[in-house]
Amino acid sequence: MEKKKKKKITEKSLSMFLFTVPATVLYCVFFIYPIIIGIMYSFTDWNGLSKDYKFIGLSNYITAFTNSRFQNAVKFNIRFTLMAVILIVGLSLILALIFNNSKLRCMSLFRGIYFFPAVLGMLVVGLIFNEIFYRVVPVIGKGLNIPAISSNILASKSTAIYGVLIVHVWLAVAMATVMLLAGLQSAPEDLYEAAVLDGANRWQKFRYITMPFLLPVLSVVLILQIKSGLTVYDIIVALTNGGPGGATESLAVLIYNHGFKEVKFSYAIAEAMILTIVICAISFIQTSISNKKKVY
Amino acid sequence: MKKKPSIFTYLFLICGCVLIIFPMYLAVITAFKPTEELTKSIFAFPSSFYLGNFMEVIEKSGFLNSVINTVFVTVVSCVGVILVVPLVSYAIARNMDKKRYYKYLYYFLLIGIFVPFQVKMMPLVQVMSNFNMLNVPGIAVVYIASAVCEGVFLYVAFIHGVPGELEESAYMDGAGTLFTYWKIIFPLLKPMTATVLIMDGLWFWNDFFLPLLALNKTPDNYTLTLFIYNFKSQTTVNYSLIFAGLLLAMLPIMVLYVFLQKQIMGGLVNGAVKG
Amino acid sequence: MKKKWISLMLAAALTATALAGCGNSGKESSADTQGAGSQGGTESSADAGESEGAGTQASSDSEKIVLEFFNQKVEAESLYNDVIIPKFQEEYPNVEIEVVSPSDAETVFFTRVSTNDMPDIMSIYPAEYSYRVIMQDGLLADLSGKDFLSRASKSAIEYSTYDDGKLYAMPYGLSSYGIYCNLDMFTEAGLELPETWDELIACLDAFVAKGMEKPLIFDGKGSLAQFAERLIGIVDKDFATVCEAVGKGEGSFADADKNQVRIFSEALLELAKYAPDDILGIGRDQGTADFCNGVYPMYIGGTFYMADILAGNADLNCTMIPIPKPDGGYSLPINVDIALGYYVETEHPEICEAFIEFMSRPEIYQIMADNEGTPTCIEGVDYKITALQDISKKITGDDTFLTLVNFWPSGWRTEWTIYVQNLISDGDIDALITETDRICKDYYNQ
Structure with missing residues (x-):
């Protein structure tokens, strides 16, 4: 009996180990290995084209830190990410809670509609919103006599960030809602019933039942949104191209421009590595906060 | 058991719908207009439902081929992700509190989330070229590898919420680990599997950069996104054609969503039956 | 129920698409080989x-x-x-x-x-x-x-x-850069094509006087860099040499003998007055579409816009003229x-x-x-x-210069354009001069 149990544990732990092998191997070869090569380039002066390059140590990193465009991009990203994360997580949480109620009428219609933006590729989003900001919003703004939106908001240094933000949120809420909804599904219905019998009010139910089950997925959504805010790229290229006057130049746009348009490949990677470290740090702080609150 | 949603809930939802539908409306009506009508006004309802744009896109050589490539890449990658990712996530989620290997593996796999694409873009193309993988099956393998980190992140979080009693009793009954995983755990992960499928499916379907860098050697390898972008650069201001192409490209993914959203709500249905 | 309906419809549409695709692909490929002339x-x-x-x-x-x-x-x-x-x-x-x-x-x-x-x-x-x-x-x-x-x-x-x-x-x-003019709108307004800078401004004024508030459009977003680069080259085709001198510490663009940035700024601001206020939000797609639809009589752009313009409105009666030099004559940027x-x-x-x-x-x-x-x-x-x-004859003529992007260090133009956009939005010429000095020092000392 004793022996059999021991053998089973070995079988189990061996299987568990084998479970991790395919994903880890793939990930190492096609993810980590290219990243390591990339990091190595960041310590050289390779321009992305020449055959020759030499090791220059940390000087790409130092140049990046002292560059005013890089600093501006960091500021933009932080502002943008803060606003985007609050809006996206807030809206998608509300929507997920609404959609989690089976008594909602026309549920699948609403869900279908709310999912639409996620399906669209960047190309169509860029084309449509450029036209909307150029031709539709100003007309509405003039009609309602609101000066802030009476002309193309992408054209002004102070408002362009909001134009980009609106489109980013418009696109991202759908997927975040889907994830949160999946998280809500892990809370068993009978717990709610028991709570109702115990006379819990709506807030108590949310605080003590929904929240603990939602929290793991919520923190995943938070981190993914922080990441997508800090690496925002294609929306900006499609809408403002970093302008006007650099007002919406994000780190990813800067990195791409440096790497491909300005032939400073290794420098661009150094910038990207700094960005990586920033995202890691923020996410680490975020997880350690939410881990403290986590209830198993 | 739950309260009926109030009228404000509906108002809120309807407002949101308007914000979402208006841009969509533009995309759809544009696709149904002949070009001359479009240049007059982009907002007017089309005078008739003109299907010529759709026909022109479909008739273009390479369209069907790119659809096949994209379906292949998306299906193979999604199947690969579903085979590989929940497996490793299960092992990690159940062991990370006890064994260091799994804990470190978890963090190792998470690092990937934080690295912007630009860092690995060029080296990745080099690696793919060394393995002769600059082709349609090759890109599918890379997608599976790239989907590992976010997938593990989501699955591990979800598995933490799944009670362990069911599988424990299976182990007690002498079931093998793989058997237990496949028969007991995997079905419980349905809502998350559907979510990951939607997320990754959308990504593989719409991705532009990796196919651009890896599949540019011959138009026979083009995916739908490459086809449409190429098409866009050839026809620049002809929005009607571009939007027709884009609508055609998003139909399949919409179908996928309609089927999968049922799975996300799987738990809810079960609960309702129990209640 | 509704869900089933939607999915059914979508599935049907998809099948139809796929079938239509099948039916046509055969025809299409045979047409290809025919066009190619050589079998197989x-x-x-x-x-x-x-x-x-x-x-x-x-x-x-x-x-x-x-x-x-x-x-x-x-x-x-x-x-x-x-x-x-x-x-x-x-x-x-x-x-x-x-x-x-x-x-x-x-x-x-x-x-x-x-x-x-x-x-x-x-x-x-x-x-x-x-x-x-x-x-x-x-x-x-x-x-x-x-x-x-x-x-x-x-x-x-x-x-x-x-x-x-x-x-x-x-x-x-070879490509060049100039002003596309809608000839029908010129005829309607009874105007001649401008040749000098003063004629250009007079022409724009005449359109304004005829009730057209904003007669000029250009891409203030993605291709502003190209326009600004051409315009400063028109001001001084050796501008890049001056940039290098300034970068090496020999003077500043605030000096009287290095006034290129100032002349450029004044010229650009003068043109921007005739363009829509939200010009920095207008991209090439919008500019081309509006020009094709006859909203604006003049559109600043490259010869490489022509294909788009023809696609947008093949019947548009237009021609391209060189951007005149602010101090007389013309000089055509070439790439x-x-x-x-x-x-x-x-x-x-x-x-x-x-x-x-x-x-x-x-x-x-x-x-x-x-x-x-x-x-x-x-x-x-x-x-x-x-x-x-007309422009293609001038391109192979003598009054041309190789456009400056080919002489500046890589990245110079991208960074400079940020401040050109600032100039258009706040009109501060001195700020652009200061920044141009700084950019030159940054780039030529690396």
């Missing part, structure tokens, strides 16, 4: 492409020679495939040329260079910095001294020659827009060279010029695009 051309080239994709330079097949042609002018892809390459194959029946023209071609091209995956023949922009890096590395074969070079205009050859005096790419097309070179280590250099020579024959390039629209520098080609006829 497209099919075998597809096969060859696969084997090449597998990593071997497709030479196991002793009969067919397969070359890859990386073409950055996406618009010309079908022209090469359907007309030009079949004609080439009449002379070289055993050669297949696979045309590769991805969107975002430059990114793809640079990635391929950096992963050591060079195509055999490629279209490049020989005057620009990134391509000069490739020439410096010796990746392109030297074409200097070849007979067919004499078919291109002298200035084009000069503009395409690398610093070491050798020529690595044969130029075919080499189409040029072909070949990889130095290709297995079939003689065929690559033969193709480049073939393309330079006037009767062959005529086909390109008729369909593609870029003004050509090949002598003996009759350029027929009416809207660009």
Whole structure:
């Protein structure tokens, strides 16, 4: 009996180990290995084209830190990410809670509609919103006599960030809602019933039942949104191209421009590595906060 | 058991719908207009439902081929992700509190989330070229590898919420680990599997950069996104054609969503039956 | 229920699409081969492409020679495939040329260079910095001294020659920048095409007086860099030399003898007065669409906008005029827009060279010029695009200069454009001068 149990544990732990092998191997070869090569380039002066390059140590990193465009991009990203994360997580949480109620009428219609933006590729989003900001919003703004939106908001240094933000949120809420909804599904219905019998009010139910089950997925959504805010790229290229006057130049746009348009490949990677470290740090702080609150 | 949603809930939802539908409306009506009508006004309802744009896109050589490539890449990658990712996530989620290997593996796999694409873009193309993988099956393998980190992140979080009693009793009954995983755990992960499928499916379907860098050697390898972008650069201001192409490209993914959203709500249905 | 309905409808639509696609693809491919003129051309080239994709330079097949042609002018892809390459194959029946023209071609091209995956023949922009890096590395074969070079205009050859005096790419097309004018709107307003700066401003004023509040449009977003670069070159074609001097600490753009930035700023602000207030939010798509629809009588842009304008409104009666110099006369900015070179280590250099020579024959390039629209520098080609006829004559004339992006360090223009946008939005000329000084110091001291 004793022996059999021991053998089973070995079988189990061996299987568990084998479970991790395919994903880890793939990930190492096609993810980590290219990243390591990339990091190595960041310590050289390779321009992305020449055959020759030499090791220059940390000087790409130092140049990046002292560059005013890089600093501006960091500021933009932080502002943008803060606003985007609050809006996206807030809206998608509300929507997920609404959609989690089976008594909602026309549920699948609403869900279908709310999912639409996620399906669209960047190309169509860029084309449509450029036209909307150029031709539709100003007309509405003039009609309602609101000066802030009476002309193309992408054209002004102070408002362009909001134009980009609106489109980013418009696109991202759908997927975040889907994830949160999946998280809500892990809370068993009978717990709610028991709570109702115990006379819990709506807030108590949310605080003590929904929240603990939602929290793991919520923190995943938070981190993914922080990441997508800090690496925002294609929306900006499609809408403002970093302008006007650099007002919406994000780190990813800067990195791409440096790497491909300005032939400073290794420098661009150094910038990207700094960005990586920033995202890691923020996410680490975020997880350690939410881990403290986590209830198993 | 739950309260009926109030009228404000509906108002809120309807407002949101308007914000979402208006841009969509533009995309759809544009696709149904002949070009001359479009240049007059982009907002007017089309005078008739003109299907010529759709026909022109479909008739273009390479369209069907790119659809096949994209379906292949998306299906193979999604199947690969579903085979590989929940497996490793299960092992990690159940062991990370006890064994260091799994804990470190978890963090190792998470690092990937934080690295912007630009860092690995060029080296990745080099690696793919060394393995002769600059082709349609090759890109599918890379997608599976790239989907590992976010997938593990989501699955591990979800598995933490799944009670362990069911599988424990299976182990007690002498079931093998793989058997237990496949028969007991995997079905419980349905809502998350559907979510990951939607997320990754959308990504593989719409991705532009990796196919651009890896599949540019011959138009026979083009995916739908490459086809449409190429098409866009050839026809620049002809929005009607571009939007027709884009609508055609998003139909399949919409179908996928309609089927999968049922799975996300799987738990809810079960609960309702129990209640 | 509703859910089922939606999914059913979508599925039905999808099936219909797929079926229609099936039905048509057969027809389409047969049409392709017909167009190609030589039977089996497209099919075998597809096969060859696969084997090449597998990593071997497709030479196991002793009969067919397969070359890859990386073409950055996406618009010309079908022209090469359907007309030009079949004609080439009449002379070289055993050669297949696979045309590769991805969107975002430059990114793809640079990635391929950096992963050591060079195509055999490629279209490049020989005057620009990134391509000069490739020439410096010796990746392109030297074409200097070849007979067919004499078919291109002298200035084009000069503009395409690398610093070491050798020529690595044969130029075919030149681009320029100017103002597209809607001739019907000019006639309606009873106005002549302007030739000098004062006439241009008078003309704009006349449109304003006729009730057209904003008669001018340009792309204030993505291609503002190109416009600003051309405009400052028009002010002083040696501006890049001055930049270098300032960068090395010899004076500042605030000095009286280095007033180029000030003249440029005043000229740009004067033009911007006649453009919509939200010009910085207007992109090339919107600008082109509005110009095609006759909303604006004047549109500042490059000769390479022509294809879009023709696609948007083929009947538009327009012509391009040079941007006049603020102090009189004109000076036309030129860039080499189409040029072909070949990889130095290709297995079939003689065929690559033969193709480049073939393309330079006037009767062959005529086909390109008729369909593609870029003004050509090949002598003996009759350029027929009416809207660009005047400018194309001026392009091969004497009052031209090679546009400045080719002289500035890489990245200079991108960064400078940020402050040009600031200038348009707040009109602060001194700020632009200060920043231009700083950018020069940053870039020329690296």
